[in-house]
Structure formats: C-alpha cells, structure tokens
Amino acid sequence: KLDFAGKIAKRLGAPVREEIVHAVDGVNLSIRKGEVVGLVGESGCGKSTLGRVVAGIMPPSEGTVLWRGTDVNALTGAAKKEAQLRAQMIFQDPYASLNPRMKVQDIVGEAPLVHGITTRGGFDEYVDEQIRRAGLDPAFKKRYPHQFSGGQRQRIGIARALAVKPEFIVCDEAVAALDVSIQAQILNLFMKLRAELDLTYLFISHDLGVVEHLSDRVVIMYLGRVVEQAPSEEVFARPNHPYTSSLLSSVPRIEARKRAFAVVQGEIPSPLNPPSGCHFHPRCPHATERCKVEVPKLREIAPGHFSACHLNG
Ligand code: SF4
Numbered sequence: 001k002l003d004f005a006g007k008i009a010k011r012l013g014a015p016v017r018e019e020i021v022h023a024v025d026g027v028n029l030s031i032r033k034g035e036v037v038g039l040v041g042e043s044g045c046g047k048s049t050l051g052r053v054v055a056g057i058m059p060p061s062e063g064t065v066l067w068r069g070t071d072v073n074a075l076t077g078a079a080k081k082e083a084q085l086r087a088q089m090i091f092q093d094p095y096a097s098l099n100p101r102m103k104v105q106d107i108v109g110e111a112p113l114v115h116g117i118t119t120r121g122g123f124d125e126y127v128d129e130q131i132r133r134a135g136l137d138p139a140f141k142k143r144y145p146h147q148f149s150g151g152q153r154q155r156i157g158i159a160r161a162l163a164v165k166p167e168f169i170v171c172d173e174a175v176a177a178l179d180v181s182i183q184a185q186i187l188n189l190f191m192k193l194r195a196e197l198d199l200t201y202l203f204i205s206h207d208l209g210v211v212e213h214l215s216d217r218v219v220i221m222y223l224g225r226v227v228e229q230a231p232s233e234e235v236f237a238r239p240n241h242p243y244t245s246s247l248l249s250s251v252p253r254i255e256a257r258k259r260a261f262a263v264v265q266g267e268i269p270s271p272l273n274p275p276s277g278c279h280f281h282p283r284c285p286h287a288t289e290r291c292k293v294e295v296p297k298l299r300e301i302a303p304g305h306f307s308a309c310h311l312n313g
Helices: 004-011 047-054 077-086 104-114 123-133 150-162 180-197 208-212 232-237 242-248 255-260 289-293
Strands: 036-040 087-090 168-172 200-205 217-222 225-231 299-302 305-307
Touching (some): 047 087, 047 200, 077 087, 104 150, 150 180, 225 232, 225 242
Parallel strands (some): 036 200, 036 217
C-alpha cells in the first residue's frame, strides 16, 4: 500500500516502493446472533478494516467471512445480494455517506424499492415507519441532509440501514462525532432497536467507555491483532493485557482504574513497519527480551476470557 506521498509520486511517474499492509492479521472472530460485540483500539489498529470485511464491503485478501456457516465471498446472484442486505454498516460521519442532493425519503427508501422490500404504492408508509423508528419525524422527510443536525443525520443513516431489514449492523465510530448528550441518545436508540428487531451489532470504537454499557463481549485490537477478548464485565473488572489496562486508565469515570494503571505512552507504530514479536512491546511497561522476538498467542486464561501476553506463561 502507498502512503499519501507515495500516491503522488506514483502519479508523477516517480519510482515508488509499494508495500502490503496487513491491517488485520490472523484475527478469528465469531459473533453470535443477538450479541453486541464491542471492538476497541486506537486509530490505525485495523478495527475499521475488520468491520468492513465482516460487513461484506471489503473482501479479505486471505481468509473467509462466514455467514451462518457459508463463505459470503463465494456467494453469487440472489444469495450474495441477500447476504449483503442482511449486514449493514453505519459510519462516523453520516453526512459524508448521505447524498446531499437526495431528499431523506429517497435516501431511506431507494434501496428497499430497488430490492423489492417495498413497492411504489407502499413507499410512503414504509419510509415513514423507518424514519419514525430511528426517532425522526416523518414530516421532515422531504428535506435534504444539510437541513439536519449531526445527531439527526446519524438517525437518517440509521433509518437507511434499517430500511433493508438487516440482521447484523456494524457501527464504525457511529457516535464519535457527536456531543456527549447526543451520543447517549443514539446509543440508547441502538439498544432499543436491538430489543425491537433482534439485531446483532459489531460496535467499533476507540473509546472503551462508549462500549462499556453496550457490549456483551469486548474485543481489543492492537496493530492488526486481537490482544484480548472477554465478556464485557470481565474486561472491565479483570483486564489482563497491559494494553487493555492502559486503555481502561483513560476511561475517566472510574477512579480506581485511574490509580491502578498507567496511561498508554507514545504513538501507535506504523502498520507499514510493525514492531517484532509482541507489537505492543515498545510501549509496554512489562516488556522483556522475549516480547521483542516472540509473538504471544491468544490463550484462554479464564472461561471465555482470552489474552495474548507472555505474562500469562
Ligand atoms: Fe507487554 Fe510482553 Fe505482554 Fe506484549 S507480551 S503485552 S510486551 S508483557
């Protein structure tokens, strides 16, 4: 992959060195129906790439994505379309993904009309239902995205996703750009929709505090690898991996955690040239010589609790 300067150089015809970045490396993640999995890590750790792969937006360069036991990238025709509709993605910046020239009713209703989920005759009623479900007033459906606030635009994005009757939704930093009070409203909406529609979520965030009350299970990623995963309560009560501990220290509401762990130091290294052995070793206060050369395996250290750290033996 080329960085920005590399792309410019290539366009100008200058010789450049292309490198393959393994944004996600050796990740094995299963999500059960009805579950909410929180995927957490700093920007550049590969969580958005993993989200796009599991949502079917991006095929993996290696490996498979199984939907009910079937490899989605091997599907064709109607079966592929069906799988694509069943998994939807909601992004951080809904404005960027909403066509500014389309009215809300068309943004929400276009895909269901194209895919035969609704008809011309039932269009208005169907669109109103989705808009109402996302917490907006259908009276505003003839307006354009720029006429709404950030929180309202995110609700339009949610209505659009719901309109194709998904079973699984990947939320990629879906509340990161919103004010805290609006964040809470949108998070509550996600949970209400989960109960009403039996939805399954992969909730991607750089902020452990955001996923704390939302997730049944939390997965922590660092530089393309899963370093810890466990039921949510377990991660917050008994974090094992030093990286998880340092992330927890930046969740401000829990005083005891602040005292117990040091905030993670330094910048996340470039995925173009990740550190050897345990990728976290340059920033880890417990690193030893072994950590520099040997990749720690993800091991089950308690029922359902996995961690990849040499401190576990
Ligand atoms: Fe730290 Fe070593 Fe554990 Fe990596 S394997 S988190 S460097 S102690």
